[in-house]
Amino acid sequence: MVTAVNASNIPAPGADRGTAPSSGKAALDALLDLVGGDLVRVNQTIVDRMHSPVALIPQMAGHLVAAGGKRLRPLLMLGAAKLCAYEGDRHVRLAASIEFMHTATLLHDDVVDESNKRRGRDTANALWGNKPSVLVGDFLFSRSFELMVEDGSLEVMAILSRASGVIAEGEIHQLLTANDISTTEQAYLEVVGAKTAALFAASTRVGAVVADRPEAEKDALEAYGRNLGVAFQIADDFLDYSAREADLGKAIGDDFRDGKLTLPVIHAIARADETERAFWVRCLEEQAFSDEDGEADLAQAMDLLLKHGSLAATVRRAHEYAEAARRALDVFPDGDAKDVLVGIVDFSVERAY
Amino acid sequence: MVTAVNASNIPAPGADRGTAPSSGKAALDALLDLVGGDLVRVNQTIVDRMHSPVALIPQMAGHLVAAGGKRLRPLLMLGAAKLCAYEGDRHVRLAASIEFMHTATLLHDDVVDESNKRRGRDTANALWGNKPSVLVGDFLFSRSFELMVEDGSLEVMAILSRASGVIAEGEIHQLLTANDISTTEQAYLEVVGAKTAALFAASTRVGAVVADRPEAEKDALEAYGRNLGVAFQIADDFLDYSAREADLGKAIGDDFRDGKLTLPVIHAIARADETERAFWVRCLEEQAFSDEDGEADLAQAMDLLLKHGSLAATVRRAHEYAEAARRALDVFPDGDAKDVLVGIVDFSVERAY
Numbered sequence: 244m245v246t247a248v249n250a251s252n253i254p255a256p257g258a259d260r261g262t263a264p265s266s267g268k269a270a271l272d273a274l275l276d277l278v279g280g281d282l283v284r285v286n287q288t289i290v291d292r293m294h295s296p297v298a299l300i301p302q303m304a305g306h307l308v309a310a311g312g313k314r315l316r317p318l319l320m321l322g323a324a325k326l327c328a329y330e331g332d333r334h335v336r337l338a339a340s341i342e343f344m345h346t347a348t349l350l351h352d353d354v355v356d357e358s359n360k361r362r363g364r365d366t367a368n369a370l371w372g373n374k375p376s377v378l379v380g381d382f383l384f385s386r387s388f389e390l391m392v393e394d395g396s397l398e399v400m401a402i403l404s405r406a407s408g409v410i411a412e413g414e415i416h417q418l419l420t421a422n423d424i425s426t427t428e429q430a431y432l433e434v435v436g437a438k439t440a441a442l443f444a445a446s447t448r449v450g451a452v453v454a455d456r457p458e459a460e461k462d463a464l465e466a467y468g469r470n471l472g473v474a475f476q477i478a479d480d481f482l483d484y485s486a487r488e489a490d491l492g493k494a495i496g497d498d499f500r501d502g503k504l505t506l507p508v509i510h511a512i513a514r515a516d517e518t519e520r521a522f523w524v525r526c527l528e529e530q531a532f533s534d535e536d537g538e539a540d541l542a543q544a545m546d547l548l549l550k551h552g553s554l555a556a557t558v559r560r561a562h563e564y565a566e567a568a569r570r571a572l573d574v575f576p577d578g579d580a581k582d583v584l585v586g587i588v589d590f591s592v593e594r595a596y
Numbered sequence: 597m598v599t600a601v602n603a604s605n606i607p608a609p610g611a612d613r614g615t616a617p618s619s620g621k622a623a624l625d626a627l628l629d630l631v632g633g634d635l636v637r638v639n640q641t642i643v644d645r646m647h648s649p650v651a652l653i654p655q656m657a658g659h660l661v662a663a664g665g666k667r668l669r670p671l672l673m674l675g676a677a678k679l680c681a682y683e684g685d686r687h688v689r690l691a692a693s694i695e696f697m698h699t700a701t702l703l704h705d706d707v708v709d710e711s712n713k714r715r716g717r718d719t720a721n722a723l724w725g726n727k728p729s730v731l732v733g734d735f736l737f738s739r740s741f742e743l744m745v746e747d748g749s750l751e752v753m754a755i756l757s758r759a760s761g762v763i764a765e766g767e768i769h770q771l772l773t774a775n776d777i778s779t780t781e782q783a784y785l786e787v788v789g790a791k792t793a794a795l796f797a798a799s800t801r802v803g804a805v806v807a808d809r810p811e812a813e814k815d816a817l818e819a820y821g822r823n824l825g826v827a828f829q830i831a832d833d834f835l836d837y838s839a840r841e842a843d844l845g846k847a848i849g850d851d852f853r854d855g856k857l858t859l860p861v862i863h864a865i866a867r868a869d870e871t872e873r874a875f876w877v878r879c880l881e882e883q884a885f886s887d888e889d890g891e892a893d894l895a896q897a898m899d900l901l902l903k904h905g906s907l908a909a910t911v912r913r914a915h916e917y918a919e920a921a922r923r924a925l926d927v928f929p930d931g932d933a934k935d936v937l938v939g940i941v942d943f944s945v946e947r948a949y
Contacts, residue, residue, distance in 0.1 A: 295765055296765070297765050297768050297769045297772070299768055299772060300765065300768060347734075348734075351730050351731065351734060354726075354727075354730055355727045355730055355731060373707075373726075374707075374708045374771055375768060375771060377704050377707055377708055377730055378704065378708060378764050378767045378768045378771065379764070379768065380734075381700075381701075381704060381733075381737070381760075381763075381764040381767075382761055382764035382765060382768070384734070384737055384760070385757055385758075385760040385761030385763075385764055386761055388741055388753070388757040388760070389754075389757045389758060389761060391757075392750060392753045392754050392757050393754075395750055397745060397748055397750075400741070400745045400753070401742075401745050401746075404738055404741040404742045404744075404745050405738075405742060407734075407737075407738040407741070408735055408738030408739055408742060410734075410738075411731050411732070411734040411735035411738055412648055412649070412650050412653065412735060414731045414734075415650050415652055415653060415728060415731045415732065415735070416650045418727055418728060418731065419650070419652060
């Protein structure tokens with residue numbers, strides 16, 4: 244079931260994107276080209292540092308690390324460092340630290356969400372159970388901090404430890420809004436800003452910090468990451484009502500069946516008449532579906548999203564954040580690195596359709 | 597169900613020790629006297645820093661923090677700093693950081709162990725469920741690191757982030773030895789050294805580090821904490837086969853019913869004949885008890901522990917580690933602070949009977 248992981252059998256970040264739109268693939272490939280061999284070194288650091296005498300740890304960590312993630316957060320950090328013309332070596336260890344922190348949150352998310360699949364593969368909690376998933380997540384958090392401490396920058400540690408706390412707050416806030424159809428768009432955006440955008444923002448800011456750039460550029464890269472992160476998550480939530488399973492590695496309608504209040508349904512609920520409201524209460528709050536797998540109700544939900552223009556409104560909102568991410572880069576001179584980071588913004592929203 | 601927590605309604609560390617032997621109470625009271633007002637300031641820092649706009653976080657954190665723990669780890673750190681004649685202010689924030697880390701591991705432990713009671717009170721996971729327990733634990737880990745970063749010592753951060761990783765390794769190792777009667781005493785001691793003693797050792801070492809003492813004294817205080825932690829955990833595991841429920845806040849035999857391989861049973865299994873071995877396999881590996889609550893099997897297990905002198909051998913082993921903890925303090929001059937720390941060693945083993 245589990246094979247040993249080393250840097251050579253971690254798939255290249257593009258390996259699982261066969262069905263992605265070519266513009267998205269091109270944007271990620273451009274980012275890979277930009278950072279050159281840095282990502283290979285990051286992957287090697289990840290493999291080296293997930294070692295433990297307790298064999299289950301590298302097994303489980305390897306399952307996640309090899310699961311075909313895009314390494315988007317470390318790649319963004321490396322890309323931000325390139326934009327800042329960084330020439331040193333610190334970014335490799337810090338990018339690995341960021342990926343460990345992200346992987347730890349994924350492990351705990353899957354326990355909390357009771358997920359069985361991620362990116363089309365069995366989740367660690369499905370394979371090994373919740374208990375080791377909780378504890379291996381803790382181990383990876385610790386490793387993430389150990390790597391930061393080895394780097395030695397208090398400024399970087401302050402950014403990433405703060406982000407780690409904000410992510411946990413966002414996840415808890417999300418738990419509290421689940422199955423609550425009175426959730427507002429503002430509450431949704433707060434959750435997204437915390438659980439997803441905080442680590443994007445921290446990653447890109449750290450790129451400027453290692454390059455020792457002025458505050459204005461750190462702030463600009465943080466704003467880029469934060470807005471990109473929100474756009475990315477909104478697009479992700481859109482995809483749950485539109486993607487083909489093969490594209491996303493998960494079934495359509497998972498959020499609907501879990502009673503998650505994401506932007507498409509929040510938009511439709513705000514425009515619902517009394518009958519529609521009763522439908523949303525039954526499906527999202529009571530989770531009392533009219534057939535066993537909720538397929539008929541999901542079809543009805545899609546009709547309501549269409550009727551109220553909720554998917555189009557969701558895409559518009561994603562584009563607003565994408566535009567803010569692009570504008571944040573205005574303080575940087577034009578050039579290849581900037582083009583690549585702008586391309587990632589386009590990818591983050593365009594992958595949605 | 598949940599009341600607001602502030603520093604004034606956190607019970608004094610002695611408040612839940614009505615049934616503890618007087619020597620134990622005296623030892624803890626002496627440590628409290630030694631650190632003076634420092635613990636009050638630590639408690640205030642804990643209350644201030646568990647704040648979050650997500651109200652569930654201070655509610656759950658407050659439940660744990662107010663649950664009548666002895667604050668043993670922060671107290672040891674404060675006591676170690678006193679032994680080193682530390683005069684500054686950094687120890688308060690770092691002691692709070694240590695308690696946050698410990699509280700985070702307790703939250704995750706209770707999820708992993710499926711515990712309903714801790715120190716006689718409902719656990720957070722019993723009251724709120726596993727999901728928020730996982731995430732609030734993550735939040736407290738993050739706060740712990742934020743406090744370290746505010747302190748700003750890379751040496752302290754290296755000690756505590758390393759300890760955090762070792763604790764997670766120890767917990768996972770323990771999970772793997774559960775229900776496995778071939779677990780050796782060595783494996784047991786490795787688990788105890790990691791899951792319990794690592795944070796004791798880090799706490800006492802940090803006391804010397806803030807006081808900027810020579811390496812020999814840092815090492816001595818680390819050795820004190822490590823041996824004390826092992827003695828403390830062995831005594832705890834002994835108590836599960838001997839304490840009255842009122843004393844411990846948990847029922848006797850929990851470890852037995854959970855199939856945990858602790859020192860008393862490891863000792864007895866090593867001396868078991870074929871019939872006895874079959875008994876241990878049935879109870880600890882298969883958890884197939886002859887009556888519903890396992891009472892008859894527990895009585896049989898106690899008979900076997902008595903027959904092989906396993907409880908006495910367990911106490912002897914705890915005393916060996918206690919003696920090593922005492923000896924580690926030899927490098928320090930005699931005086932009140934040293935007497936108090938020696939008293940804590942006596943308390944850690946004597947509370948067992």
